[in-house]
Amino acid sequence: MNGEIIAVGSELLLGQIVNTNARFISEELANIGINVYYHTVIGDNKQRLKQVVEIAQQRADLIIFTGGLGPTKDDLTKETIASLLGVALSMDKAALQSIEDYFSRRNLNMTENNKKQALVFDGSEVLPNDNGMAPGMVLTKDGITYMLLPGPPSEMEPMLTTYGKNALIKRMDRSEKIQSRVLRFYGIGEASLEDQLLDLFEGQTNPTMAPLAANGEVTIRLTAKHASDNTRIQLLDTLEQTIKERVGEYFYGYDDTTLVKEMGKLIQENKLTLSVAESLTGGLFQEEVTSISGVSEWFKGGVVTYWPEVKINLLNVSKETIDQYGVVSEQCAKEMAENVRRLLQTEIGLSFTGVAGPATLEGKEPGTVFVGLSMKDAPTVAYQLKLSGNRESVRTRAVKNGAWRVIKALQSL
Amino acid sequence: MNGEIIAVGSELLLGQIVNTNARFISEELANIGINVYYHTVIGDNKQRLKQVVEIAQQRADLIIFTGGLGPTKDDLTKETIASLLGVALSMDKAALQSIEDYFSRRNLNMTENNKKQALVFDGSEVLPNDNGMAPGMVLTKDGITYMLLPGPPSEMEPMLTTYGKNALIKRMDRSEKIQSRVLRFYGIGEASLEDQLLDLFEGQTNPTMAPLAANGEVTIRLTAKHASDNTRIQLLDTLEQTIKERVGEYFYGYDDTTLVKEMGKLIQENKLTLSVAESLTGGLFQEEVTSISGVSEWFKGGVVTYWPEVKINLLNVSKETIDQYGVVSEQCAKEMAENVRRLLQTEIGLSFTGVAGPATLEGKEPGTVFVGLSMKDAPTVAYQLKLSGNRESVRTRAVKNGAWRVIKALQSL
Numbered sequence: 001m002n003g004e005i006i007a008v009g010s011e012l013l014l015g016q017i018v019n020t021n022a023r024f025i026s027e028e029l030a031n032i033g034i035n036v037y038y039h040t041v042i043g044d045n046k047q048r049l050k051q052v053v054e055i056a057q058q059r060a061d062l063i064i065f066t067g068g069l070g071p072t073k074d075d076l077t078k079e080t081i082a083s084l085l086g087v088a089l090s091m092d093k094a095a096l097q098s099i100e101d102y103f104s105r106r107n108l109n110m111t112e113n114n115k116k117q118a119l120v121f122d123g124s125e126v127l128p129n130d131n132g133m134a135p136g137m138v139l140t141k142d143g144i145t146y147m148l149l150p151g152p153p154s155e156m157e158p159m160l161t162t163y164g165k166n167a168l169i170k171r172m173d174r175s176e177k178i179q180s181r182v183l184r185f186y187g188i189g190e191a192s193l194e195d196q197l198l199d200l201f202e203g204q205t206n207p208t209m210a211p212l213a214a215n216g217e218v219t220i221r222l223t224a225k226h227a228s229d230n231t232r233i234q235l236l237d238t239l240e241q242t243i244k245e246r247v248g249e250y251f252y253g254y255d256d257t258t259l260v261k262e263m264g265k266l267i268q269e270n271k272l273t274l275s276v277a278e279s280l281t282g283g284l285f286q287e288e289v290t291s292i293s294g295v296s297e298w299f300k301g302g303v304v305t306y307w308p309e310v311k312i313n314l315l316n317v318s319k320e321t322i323d324q325y326g327v328v329s330e331q332c333a334k335e336m337a338e339n340v341r342r343l344l345q346t347e348i349g350l351s352f353t354g355v356a357g358p359a360t361l362e363g364k365e366p367g368t369v370f371v372g373l374s375m376k377d378a379p380t381v382a383y384q385l386k387l388s389g390n391r392e393s394v395r396t397r398a399v400k401n402g403a404w405r406v407i408k409a410l411q412s413l
Numbered sequence: 414m415n416g417e418i419i420a421v422g423s424e425l426l427l428g429q430i431v432n433t434n435a436r437f438i439s440e441e442l443a444n445i446g447i448n449v450y451y452h453t454v455i456g457d458n459k460q461r462l463k464q465v466v467e468i469a470q471q472r473a474d475l476i477i478f479t480g481g482l483g484p485t486k487d488d489l490t491k492e493t494i495a496s497l498l499g500v501a502l503s504m505d506k507a508a509l510q511s512i513e514d515y516f517s518r519r520n521l522n523m524t525e526n527n528k529k530q531a532l533v534f535d536g537s538e539v540l541p542n543d544n545g546m547a548p549g550m551v552l553t554k555d556g557i558t559y560m561l562l563p564g565p566p567s568e569m570e571p572m573l574t575t576y577g578k579n580a581l582i583k584r585m586d587r588s589e590k591i592q593s594r595v596l597r598f599y600g601i602g603e604a605s606l607e608d609q610l611l612d613l614f615e616g617q618t619n620p621t622m623a624p625l626a627a628n629g630e631v632t633i634r635l636t637a638k639h640a641s642d643n644t645r646i647q648l649l650d651t652l653e654q655t656i657k658e659r660v661g662e663y664f665y666g667y668d669d670t671t672l673v674k675e676m677g678k679l680i681q682e683n684k685l686t687l688s689v690a691e692s693l694t695g696g697l698f699q700e701e702v703t704s705i706s707g708v709s710e711w712f713k714g715g716v717v718t719y720w721p722e723v724k725i726n727l728l729n730v731s732k733e734t735i736d737q738y739g740v741v742s743e744q745c746a747k748e749m750a751e752n753v754r755r756l757l758q759t760e761i762g763l764s765f766t767g768v769a770g771p772a773t774l775e776g777k778e779p780g781t782v783f784v785g786l787s788m789k790d791a792p793t794v795a796y797q798l799k800l801s802g803n804r805e806s807v808r809t810r811a812v813k814n815g816a817w818r819v820i821k822a823l824q825s826l
Contacts (some may be wrong), residue, residue: 011625013449014593014634015440020431027428036426037461039454039791050451055468072607073614096757111604131802152627155803180427212424221429237605276717280702283696286717288697291806293771301719304689304699310714310757344723358706383503389567391706 001145001172002035003029004060006052008068008077008153010043021066021149024157034062034167044074061144062168067151069134071113078148082121085141089119092126095135097356102133111127127163133156138213139165145171179232180223184241184356185250186259186404189217196246200239208240208327216387216397217259218250252407259403260288266410267298267348274406275344276302277315277336279353279370285399299346305336315339326362328354330370333382349374351403356391367389367400414558414585416442416449417473419465421481421490423456434562438569438749445582446474446590450676457487459526463497473790474557475581480564483549484526486505492786495534498554502532503754504538508548515546534559540576540577546570551580558584592645593636596653599664599672603631609659612650620652629800629810630672631663672816680711687819688714688757690728690749692740692766698812713757718749728752739775741767743783746795750785762787763815766811767802779804782811786818 005022012019022039029036033413038060041047056063068077082089096118103110117134127136132155133273138147147164149156181337185193189214194201197220199245201209207224220243224235245252253262265273283304289295303314308327311317317335325331333353341349350373357366367387374380383405418435425432435452442449451473456462463743470474481490495502509531516523530547533539539561540549557772560577562569566730597775598606603626608615610633614622620637621676633656637648657664666675680687689699696717702708706783721740724730730748745768753761770779780800787793796818 007452010623011634012436013439014623015436015438015449016625016632016634017627018431018433018436019452019771023425025428026426030427036428037456037458038465039420039425039432039452041452043450051472052451069606111608114604133443141460154806177432182429183541210423210429212429216429219429221424221427239594264725268775279704280697283691283699283715283717284674284703286696287694287700290693290697290719290769291718291805291808293769296719299719301717301723303712303716303727304703306698306699306703306709306714313758314714314716314756344720345726356703356706359642386719391568392704395704396614403826409770 001034001058001062001168002192003034003062003064004038004040004056004058005036005064005066007039007041008044008049009041009116010039010045010074013043014095020153021151021156024153025064025066025067025149026161027166028160029168030178030180032165032172033179033235034168034186035171036181041063044068044076046076046080046376049077049080049204053081053084055088059163062147064149064265066149066156069117069136069148069150071111071117071133076166078119078121083140085121085146087123087139087141088121089113092120092130092135094327095120095126098128098135099133107248116324124327127159127167129155129159130162131158136164158295159200176225178223178225179236180221181240182255183217183220183222183243184257185220185247185401186216186252188218188247188250192249193218193220193250197243200242203346204239207235207271209239212255215393216400252404255256258283258288261292261346263403263406264289264292264295264298266407270410270413272348273298273300273346274348274350275298275300275340275346277340278302278304279306279311279351280356281395282306284395285350285352285402293338293398299330299344300360302340303343311336326364328362328364328368328370330382330384333372334374334380337373337374337382338380341374341376347376348406350406351401352398354385354394356394356397358391367394369401370392371398371402373409375390375409414447414581415476416447416475416477417451417469417474418449418477418479419452420452420454420564421457421462421478422454423487425454426456433566433791434564434569436481437566438562438573441573441578442581442589443593444583445578446592447581447585447775448591457481457489459493461491465764466494466497466712468776469610470557475560476557477560477562478549479562479569479615482530482561482563484524484530484546491532491534492558494561498534498552498559500552500554501532501535503535505531505533505548505551506527507541508533508539511548512546513781538580540572540580542568542572543575544571549577551577552585553584589638590645591636591638592649593634594649594653595668596633596635596664597655597666597670598631598633598660599629599665599813600738601660601663602626604641606631606633606660606663610656613655617652620648622652627807629813639730671701672813672820673698674705676816676819677702677705677708678713680819683823683826685761685764686711686713686759687761688753688759690753690762691715691717691766692719692724692749692764693769694765694808695719695810696806698763698765698815700730713759715753717756721801728756737804739777741775741777741781741783745785745798746783746785747793750787750795751793754787754789760789761819762820765811767798767807767811769807771804782805782807782814784811784818786822788822
């Protein structure tokens with residue numbers, strides 16, 4: 001199957017929101033061996049929707065739509081496609097029931113326009129919406145499969161993974177499959193990585209290798225193509241091995257893992273606990289930690305000491321240290337890490353202090369960051385970083401570096 | 414001008430990255446009155462690039478390309494468009510100099526393939542790249558304007574705002590302009606808002622009104638079209654006034670502001686300071702606060718008390734409260750808010766405790782959240798919320814609700 005993803009929504013064309021749906025769907029399709037060759041975005045406009053569908057029918061045999069399934073007047077995807085394909089719409093009882101339940105659970109009155117959401121293509125496979133009202137649907141007609149999904153990612157994503165993917169797998173010609181594996185690296189630049197693997201990048205055809213650099217990390221996507229599941233995995237394993245022999249020290253994980261997640265796994269494996277003191281990162285590290293469920297196994301909490309006075313009063317950083325070295329200093333980072341560790345009674349204490357920008361602080365340039373790491377029964381250390389980019393980028397890169405320091409420290413235990 | 418944005422890059426089709434460029438460019442173009450009707454994404458493939466350009470030429474008179482200007486073999490946008498349009502490429506001296514400088518500043522050797530980045534269309538306007546190597550370019554041919562921009566957002570965004578927009582404004586027929594204004598609402602559902610404004614939604618043609626619901630907020634985008642700047646603003650003002658007469662109590666700000674930003678403005682205007690104690694949100698609130706530069710005027714810091722023991726030891730929440738009511742309780746939220754306020758010596762203390770999910774906690778369902786608010790010289794209060802959605806959604810909505818509570822409290826001072 002060759003796919004095209006068509007997102008319908010004027011808010012996308014106005015730049016009000018970003019089309020994260022196309023990314024999510026593309027990744028999910030790649031995982032089951034469906035190639036996506038086109039993403040298209042149009043507004044809530046019948047005429048233009050018809051035209052792009054006619055173009056898509058010439059170049060794709062799987063067309064996935066997102067958006068325009070809601071109750072309002074500008075939700076017109078379903079009606080437009082039905083008219084274009086010449087299929088009738090009929091009321092799906094289960095979907096209607098689910099919409100009625102949705103309102104009654106919230107003690108709200110269901111208005112008439114909400115019923116229209118339960119209309120589906122005659123003869124289609126209905127995809128239940130466990131997180132909203134409008135159901136999705138799949139229909140194959142004249143050799144082309146059409147899948148309609150709702151626009152809100154919180155509804156679309158679980159619908160696709162829970163129901164949509166299976167509906168597609170059933171319809172696939174499974175003679176040959178592609179399979180991807182992403183290797184993630186930290187602490188090495190893209191050019192340097194490419195340099196060390198140049199012969200591989202140039203010589204590899206199966207698996208293929210695609211590098212990508214973003215936010216201080218580099219990834220390599222390996223994609224193998226073969227009918228046999230075992231052979232695909234073997235092809236990926238062999239190439240991964242060769243890559244790791246050369247740049248393994250920078251490798252930290254697979255696919256969509258993160259440095260913070262890998263750090264968490266290691267802390268948990270070692271049966272340790274973590275606390276964190278953040279200044280310039282302002283809670284970003286702890287937020288990323290707690291976005292993972294189940295972290296209370298190893299994460300106790302921490303502080304956001306944005307003001308110097310809070311560093312002193314809440315975290316017992318000594319006033320002398322701050323007066324003598326400033327808050328953007330190795331000494332302050334060390335005290336923050338050590339004190340948060342003692343205060344929260346954890347084995348690991350991690351700290352961040354520095355200049356996020358745009359203004360300088362204590363005469364130091366934005367991007368000047370100190371990461372402090374205190375571990376029980378080991379000398380407390382601090383690392384100075386020179387990070388580039390804007391405020392957001394400096395904070396994000398500082399957080400990654402902190403997780404990397406913990407990973408390296410635990411790996412050398 | 415009617416625009417189409419074509420992004421070139423296989424990493425987009427594999428779902429490895431999201432097309433934030435299309436969003437950014439769309440918003441920038443909307444601001445200068447250029448309509449965007451299509452976004453298209455294709456991989457690094459000459460044939461398909463040619464085909465989508467031929468389609469775009471039928472329906473747009475401004476085509477903006479992102480990606481494929483780099484030094485590697487799969488960067489083929491420039492060469493493909495040049496061949497399609499029949500224009501020659503020539504070396505741009507300033508761009509070449511800038512690339513050479515880029516390498517020498519970093520003490521790196523420039524490889525031959527990097528020179529190719531300085532090739533530009535003959536007769537085009539070159540857009541300097543202040544944050545990378547590949548320059549952009551603009552060329553108008555047979556009534557269609559082509560703009561080529563680099564793929565990395567850190568290069569593309571400043572190039573567009575600093576140079577690209579002016580190049581487009583010069584080429585525009587400025588007889589009529591559109592202007593948008595987004596009104597943001599919190600605490601009211603999309604259907605209910607639409608219900609109260611139904612006659613406006615149906616009757617309005619200039620300005621038009623487009624509603625959008627996302628993450629517990631609803632926005633309405635008003636778009637006015639007129640040659641006169643004053644008339645456009647007057648049209649927007651009049652409609653905004655009418656809308657606010659009906660649903661003004663839920664209005665909180667304009668365009669891409671956030672509840673946290675508006676909260677910050679109010680705190681600063683009132684010359685107050687804020688501290689925060691977070692449990693289920695794990696730093697998300699403070700992270701959002703500190704992502705804004707200059708918040709040290711009014712934000713002192715806070716704590717992330719993920720473990721009950723940390724609530725007791727670090728924040729002095731009484732053990733009796735936790736034993737009797739649990740951490741997911743009005744009582745605990747109140748103590749957290751009050752104690753963080755006293756500990757950090759601020760006028761406002763805000764707290765979050767609850768169940769992010771997916772597991773239940775203390776027998777309470779995910780989405781059960783208490784927001785505590787303590788203000789100097791006022792009784793401390795806590796609000797119970799029932800939030801829907803997954804872990805991420807619950808945390809995000811809790812943060813918004815907290816900001817909303819502070820806004821409402823300060824508005825009633």
